[in-house]
Amino acid sequence: xxxxxxxxxxxxxxxILDGVDLRIETGESAVIxxxxxxxxSVLLKHLIGLLQPDGGEVLVDGESIGRMNERQxxxxxxxxxxxxxxxxxxxxxxxxxxxxxPLERKRTLTAGEVRRRVAHALExxxxxxxxxxxxxxxxxGMRKRVGLARAIVYEPQIILYDEPTTGLDPIVSxxxxxxxxxxxxxxxxxxxxxxxxxxxxxxxxNHVFMLHEKKIYANGAPEEFFASQxxxxxxFIDGVADADDTLIK
Amino acid sequence: MNFLAGxxxxxxxxxxxxxxxxxxxxxxxxxxxxxxxxxxxxxxxFIGIKSQSVVLVTGAFTGMVLGAQTYxxxxxxxxxxxxLAVVGVSMCDELGPVLTxxxxxxxxxxxxxxxxxxxxxxxxxxxLRTLATHPVDYLVVPRLIATHIALPLLTIEAIAIGxxxxxxxxVYLLGIDPAFLWEDAKIYTHDIDLAIGVVKAFIFGGIIALxxxxxxxxxxxxxxxxxxxxTEAVVYSSITILICNFFLTLIIGKLVGLM
Numbered sequence: 001x002x003x004x005x006x007x008x009x010x011x012x013x014x015x016i017l018d019g020v021d022l023r024i025e026t027g028e029s030a031v032i033x034x035x036x037x038x039x040x041s042v043l044l045k046h047l048i049g050l051l052q053p054d055g056g057e058v059l060v061d062g063e064s065i066g067r068m069n070e071r072q073x074x075x076x077x078x079x080x081x082x083x084x085x086x087x088x089x090x091x092x093x094x095x096x097x098x099x100x101x102p103l104e105r106k107r108t109l110t111a112g113e114v115r116r117r118v119a120h121a122l123e124x125x126x127x128x129x130x131x132x133x134x135x136x137x138x139x140x141g142m143r144k145r146v147g148l149a150r151a152i153v154y155e156p157q158i159i160l161y162d163e164p165t166t167g168l169d170p171i172v173s174x175x176x177x178x179x180x181x182x183x184x185x186x187x188x189x190x191x192x193x194x195x196x197x198x199x200x201x202x203x204x205x206n207h208v209f210m211l212h213e214k215k216i217y218a219n220g221a222p223e224e225f226f227a228s229q230x231x232x233x234x235x236f237i238d239g240v241a242d243a244d245d246t247l248i249k
Numbered sequence: 250m251n252f253l254a255g256x257x258x259x260x261x262x263x264x265x266x267x268x269x270x271x272x273x274x275x276x277x278x279x280x281x282x283x284x285x286x287x288x289x290x291x292x293x294x295f296i297g298i299k300s301q302s303v304v305l306v307t308g309a310f311t312g313m314v315l316g317a318q319t320y321x322x323x324x325x326x327x328x329x330x331x332x333l334a335v336v337g338v339s340m341c342d343e344l345g346p347v348l349t350x351x352x353x354x355x356x357x358x359x360x361x362x363x364x365x366x367x368x369x370x371x372x373x374x375x376x377l378r379t380l381a382t383h384p385v386d387y388l389v390v391p392r393l394i395a396t397h398i399a400l401p402l403l404t405i406e407a408i409a410i411g412x413x414x415x416x417x418x419x420v421y422l423l424g425i426d427p428a429f430l431w432e433d434a435k436i437y438t439h440d441i442d443l444a445i446g447v448v449k450a451f452i453f454g455g456i457i458a459l460x461x462x463x464x465x466x467x468x469x470x471x472x473x474x475x476x477x478x479x480t481e482a483v484v485y486s487s488i489t490i491l492i493c494n495f496f497l498t499l500i501i502g503k504l505v506g507l508m
Contacts, residue, residue, distance in 0.1 A: 050375050070274075070383060077381045088376035090368075102380045104285075150380070160379075 001026050001061055002047055002158070002192070008055035009042060016042050018214035019056070024207070026157075029184050029191040031205030031222075033198070033236065038211050040194040041085070041162050047192060048080050048160060049073040060158075081151030081189075082160040087143035089135040095122070095146050096131035102154045121149040124186075125179055141172035145179065152183055159183065161193040165200050173200065180204045198237055202226060210236065268463045274385045275393060275459070284390040292395030296357050297402060303352045304403045305410055311344055312336055312411025313418045320423050330429035336415040337438035341446045345408035347494050350453035353400060354486040358461040361392055362482035365465025366475040374466065384466065393458040400454035401447045408446060445501050452497065453490050460486040 007020040016039040024030045034040050045051040046058050049065045058066050065076050089098050099118045103109055109117070122128050125145040135143055144164060151159055161180060165173035177200050184191050184204070193204055201208060201222070208225040210218045210233060218225065218233050226237060278284075319332045365388055368374050374384050412434070419425040461482040468478035 045375075048379055050378060070378075073378075074381045074383060077379055080379060082376070082379040084372050084376060086372060088372040090373055090376070091371075102382075105380065105382050 001059075002190070003059040004043070004046070004056070005059070006056035007043070007046060007053050007058065009039075009046065009051065009053055015214060017046075017053075020211070020214070020216055022209050022216050022219070024190060024192060026190055027188060028207055029205050030193070030207045030209060031201045032192065032194045032209045032211060033196055033201050034211035035236070036196060039214060040196075040211055043211065044160055044162055044192065044194045048077060048082060078154075079157045080160060081154070081156040081158070083144065083147045083151050083162065083164055085163045085166060087135070087140075087147035089143055089146055089150070091135050093134075094131065095127070095133050095135070095138070098135070098146060099149045099153050101150065106154070117153055118149075121153040122146075124152065124183070125149045126175070141168050141176065144168070144176060148176075148179060148183070152187060152189075155187065156189065158190040158192070161191065161195075163195055164193065165195065165197045173197065176200075177203045198226075198239070212236075267467065268459065271385065271389065271463055271466070272459060274383075275389050278383065278386045278390050279394075282390075284386060284394065288387070288391040289394055292391045293399055295360075296353070296392075296395050297399035300353055300356055300399070300403055303356055304349055304407050307348050307352050308340075308345070308407030308410035309414040311348055311407075312340060312414035315339060315344065315411075316415030316418050317423070320419060320425065329423075329425045330433045331437070332419050332423075332425060333412065333415055333430045333434035334437035337412050337434045338442055340408045340411040340415075341438060341442035343494070343498070345411060346404045346446045346449035346453060347490065349404045349407045350400060350450065350457065350490045351487055353396070353403065353454075354457045354461075354490065355483055357396065358457045358482045358486045359479050361458065361461035362465040362468070363475060363479045365462060366468035366478040369466060369468050370470050370472075370475060388466070389458070389462045392462055393455060396454035396458040397451055398454075400457070401450040404446055404450035405443070408443065441505055445505070448501065449494065449497055452493065456489050456493065457486045460489065 002024040004020055004022045007017050008015070009017040020043060022030075032040050032043060042051060046053055046066075047060075049058075049068060053066050056066070057064050060076055060079065063076065065073060068076065089095075090101065093101070096115075096118055099121055100114050103114045103117060118131070119128065122130060125148050127142060127145050127149065130138070130142070130146070135146070138146065148164075164176050164180065168176065180191065180193065181204055183189065191204070193200070195201055205222055208219060208222055209216050210225075212218075212232055218228065218230060220228075225233070228234065228237075316332055316336050319335045320329060323329055323331055323335075365374070368388075374388075377384050377387055416427075416430065419430055420427045464478040464482040464485070468474045
């Protein structure tokens with residue numbers, strides 16, 4: 001379970017998050033939506049301790065991580081997997097080495113077992129046979145899938161996705177959504193997806209949070225959220241520049 | 250003006266504090282040795298083997314030019330055979346470690362800062378952290394150990410090549426008697442001179458690795474940031490090496506009774 005209480009964060013004089021509260025239950029698939037530059041990725045990075053809050057608290061399974069040092073955070077991060085917007089693959093390594101990285105760092109598995117688990121993770125993301133390729137030889141969608149394979153190979157309890165479909169064509173985006181759903185259902189993990197792709201949000205989430213004006217402005221189950229009559233929510237869902245132009249008035 | 254000076258000073262102090270924190274983290278990691286042998290061997294190969302050409306050329310031409318200049322001055326007072334002794338002591342105590350360190354700072358320091366800086370701007374360092382790996386364990390420790398091992402060896406190589414080159418120039422180009430040239434060199438160059446060079450190289454190796462890793466890990470975002478971090482890594486490590494060399498010379502001189 002992840003809980004955020006009154007989270008505050010600024011960069012220089014610019015306040016990005018100002019009193020964010022949210023609670024994500026174990027096994028839930030939460031989607032965080034909001035405008036570009038609204039602080040979604042900043043919020044996500046606080047959940048795994050990549051950023052430290054200026055104020056407020058982040059609790060993972062009841063444990064406050066906001067004031068932990070980097071070494072203490074390593075233990076908490078073993079529960080997490082994260083898929084980055086740009087995949088963040090290690091470009092000096094092959095696909096196989098990238099996916100095997102978290103297993104080899106633990107040094108508890110034999111080389112054969114590592115290879116078997118890497119092959120299985122690549123199969124889950126529909127990329128068998130790409131083991132020897134370098135990240136530079138892969139397309140954007142393939143890189144994100146390898147990033148997902150790297151995040152699931154050590155079977156974490158929570159997976160964070162930072163804009164997994166941004167910059168991809170609709171067909172590849174759909175296949176990434178399918179993968180997120182497949183991973184969620186097969187591995188029974190808690191998922192947190194940051195996106196501004198409404199189609200993706202409807203499909204992968206069972207709880208939607210909308211970040212607006214540095215706070216969680218609205219949240220709820222997808223069917224309830226996407227039926228909202230609130231002008232701000234509607235403007236975002238319908239994707240119109242002027243709130244008066246929303247489809248439901 | 251005062252405001253700018255104050256800001257520069259506070260930024261400098263902050264940088265010093267951060268590099269001290271990273272050094273502390275590195276020492277803690279070294280004590281538990283979390284680095285992998287494979288990473289360490291690769292770094293030794295990259296820093297040691299790949300720097301061969303740079304170090305050989307630097308050592309050879311430094312020895313040759315210093316030998317020629319020394320001969321030109323000593324020849325006036327009939328002390329030709331002391332040429333190799335002067336070159337031997339200079340190469341061992343000062344020129345060998347300092348020039349090798351400066352060349353390695355230019356080649357390896359720049360490469361380390363650029364590689365780690367690029368990893369930072371492409372979120373690869375964040376990815377490391379999410380994979381429960383401390384960036385210091387994975388990025389800094391193998392590079393630090395590798396430069397500590399490789400730089401003294403490269404320095405010994407540069408010293409040997411420098412002395413050898415000076416001998417060849419002295420004997421075959423300047424016509425100095427080889428037996429007296431070699432005997433004088435043996436009388437005036439001691440084991441302690443080589444030891445001083447190796448100790449200095451060991452310390453300079455740490456300076457290069459720590460400054461380059463720090464500059465990479467704190468590099469500003471974007472291509473310009475990586476470029477700036479790379480330049481600063483080379484400039485700061487070169488300046489630090491030159492300043493430290495002066496103080497090391499005084500401290501070691503005092504310790505071995507030269508002062």
